[in-house]
Amino acid sequence: MASCKPSSVVRLFLSSLNCVSRQRITHSALYNSSPLLCALSSKDLHTSTIMSLSLRRSESYINGEWVKGRAEKLFQVFNPKNGSIIGEVYDLDAEDTKAAVDAAYEAFGPWSKKTAKERSALLYKWYSLILENIPELGEMLTEENGKPLAEGKGEIMYAASFLDWYSAEARRVYGETIEFPVTNRRSIIRKEPVGVAGIIVPWNFPAGMLTRKVGPALAAGCTVVVKSPEDTPYIPTALVELANRAGIPRGVLNIVSCSRSNAAGIGQLFSSDPKVSTVSFTGSCEVGKCAVEVKRISLELGGLAPLIVFDSADLSKVVSGTLFAKFRNCGQACISAQNFFIQEGIYDKAVEEITKLTKSLKMGDPMDSTTSIGPLINSRGLEKVERLVNDAKSKGATVICGGSRATDVGELYFQPTLLTGITEDMDILHQEVFGPVINVIKFKTEEEAIRRANDSERGLASYFYSSDISQCYRVMEALQAGLIGCNDTTVSSAETPFGGYKQSGIGREGGKYGMDEFLQIKMCAIGIDI
Template sequence: MALDPTPHAASAPSDPGTSAREPLDRALLDRLRAKAAGGGAGTVTTTVPFTGEPLVELPLADAGDVAAAFERARRAQRAWARLAPRDRVAPFVRFHDLVLRRQHEILDIVQWETGKARKHAFEEVYDAAAGTLFSARRAPGLLARRRHPGALPLATRTYEFRRPKGVVSVITPWNYPLSLPVGDAVPALLAGNAVVAKPDTQTALATLWSIELLEEAGLPEGLWQVVLGEPAEIGGPLVEHADHIAFTGSTRSGAQVAREAAGRLKGVSLELGGKNPAVVRSDADLDWTVEGVLRGCFTNAGQLCISMERVYVHEGVYDAFVSRFVRAVESMRLGADLDFTADMGSLTYQRQLEAVERHVEDARAKGVRVLAGGRARPDLGPLFYEPTVLEGVTEEMAVCAEETFGPVVALYRVRDDDEAVEHANATGYGLNASVWTRDVPGGRRLAERLEAGTVNINDGYGAAFASYGAPMGGMKRSGLGRRHGAEGLLRYTEAQTIASQHYVPLSGPPGMRGDTYAAVLTAVQRLAKRLRIR
């Protein structure tokens, strides 16, 4: 898979020899393929985005295969749920170590499946390891019985017990095939559930590898099942048989999942699309900001729900920022090598390339100025597209409001913070945002005005996302519920209140008259208020 050795804007020659490696060990592929349930709907062959060549043939599930996977998961879950939370932790701590030890194996898998640069694949490795360890350390405390004030002081003893929901459907897309399935499945498993996962078929190997590794670390077999197939074929059964659905994907698909779950009174958590803004204030450190915005826009070729597609720059630094930013974009290195030399890799799907081209060409036809990029690079591979910077985007252009989900960013000049906030919030999305400033307290105040579930100051997305103790999710059309934080685990449980009565029944001592008992309770309530017991 030798790349064009001729230097070009947004490209550079490959390191010799690194791109000729064979795509994945066949014995590994056979083991992973065997972990996918089903085959009732035939098979499908995935391809390598770097080249378009076949990668692996995988079984597709039908509705019956999905039902069978849920039945196997339920059988395994019964014994798992009976374990104390602290006794479920060990496999996940070992999984953390195994992921780091065998990272080169999964880095290859992620690159061959997605086409992303290796340094962007490593972000997934870090997240899978660090996020899992954090959840494992916190789970026993979050799931512990919690005492609450009872109906009558001293006489009523009440506590909250967290019951696992049962079997959770985890439905994830292709752009982060290690990070997203692990990030949703691990808390569900720690909470005592089983999981039936439907990763995108193109990138299923990363999920299957995670299951193999977690079972090697000691997770009982059957607790994490995988089914592959088209949403039209198995989407309904994944909702029908589940006790909770965790979905990551487009807003349109998430709304459909929510409608189907609502009809069955089942809980959902949804992380959906974004049209994420960055605000560059007049006092921003431009060297730091250019590097950070570059990463925030073009990580994984922009195929990241929390990446930045709109940048609002204060007029006082706009020209200086644009000059430096465009130079940095033009110096980016595109590549398909299995090493850390490339700054950006390939898109994953032909349909994504077509969506990017459609947005850029529509904007061109309506007068946009292309400051950098703006074209596909078939000389590098079938799905490469240059990192693209647009200026002069207007409302009639599709790229203005629609999520591109590719390496395209629009720059806008603003007078002040108020104008930046107004434009940043003028969207139906509310997933992620960033603020760039030397004045961090001022940046925090501005961040609190932005309608986004996470806001990063002097970083594009990682500072908030990797703060695992804090919740992560979207406002408005960007989702429901949160991953990470306490809610990221507790969403997979049902809160059960258990109360015991002592000394005196709630109806009063035997033989006491009703008016007397009412007077006693009135006095008790007044005393409780005075003593701040209530």
């Protein structure tokens, strides 16, 4: 925020975590509060020395080698801040990716037979190397993604936290015994790795989503082929380079980069190749529904998160929660709140406070520590936001602030926007905007708020604010979403499960449940002489 003072921001951040010193801040907490860190310097976030050798790679990593692909074609990577070319990356296709799948398939046997302690040690080494390189990784992420630098560095710490967690979880895969109904038989239940995992990483959180998927896969004993996102390929390959330096064996972790024209072919390969046992995908609902092969699949798809403000809510918490839930990464998050349902008794005051916040946000260079809103990722994203806002305006919505492109800042910037007068015929009420836009809707009763919040085919995250403890429990149980934020909007950490209801996905990532996506259950019946 333009008006942020370092001291006040740090105090707000620390008090929100009930921390008595910076040393007590966890990686996940720092990431989840990163919008409040607009005035923190890189020294505040990390003080380690950057490794002398740059982590940026243009090649893909297959079977322990950096390769250019058969055709040695290149595609360009752009900085969304100003459209400048960051560099060129080799464009691999499905046939190139097949070599990575074959390598992972061959490596699966030896890797799955390693002890959990051995896999744990390698994951922890990878985690440690990421922490040593936060400054370079954070700047690399910000340059290709456009999120403010504090958020970029926060995401790197968030990504590292999954490797820390799963390095320990690798040693906690427990079997069990079950009593048969006859005396001469015993059963042993084993949990075993499913095999090769095909992993598709999104552009909006290319570091955090890579480790949230790869961490449990490797911990479980699976091998992996990652398809990096077309818009942000550098940070995933940098993380894989650190995995290589950590000693992950050849063939165990592979990554391929490609242009948008080759993405569908690689996705189809993951879906159809019998050597790929499970597919983990984060992206849109429309793409996620295309998986048709019978195999393990984990889908983390889009959301349309409501945020409910009841009359008893603490408005200061609502405002700070809005900063993270709506404006992190310029609203480009699957759990980003979009439809704000505000009860009539607090409506005017809440709109006033949220408007003040929205107007105070500074758009600008993501590398500037005072910037809180960066650019959208590309022209398609910008055009979608503009189309949805214009549709709402044409059908009678009122623009309280923002409402148009910020061409004075850059080609891909859209003003932080607050809309009221939202009606059912407006597309923006029903479609994920993926941009810095808030829809404000007035409601009367708790029942109405729950009904309207649940009136969606998606159910990834839902948020609400109330000081009534009984209401908190009622609403928490009634909302149809996999992630519920009650008086808080920081709903993701390495220790907790992440996933949705309805069309928002299948399976869970994170926590002990994230391991289950890469394990299969084997029942062994043993006949004995009594």
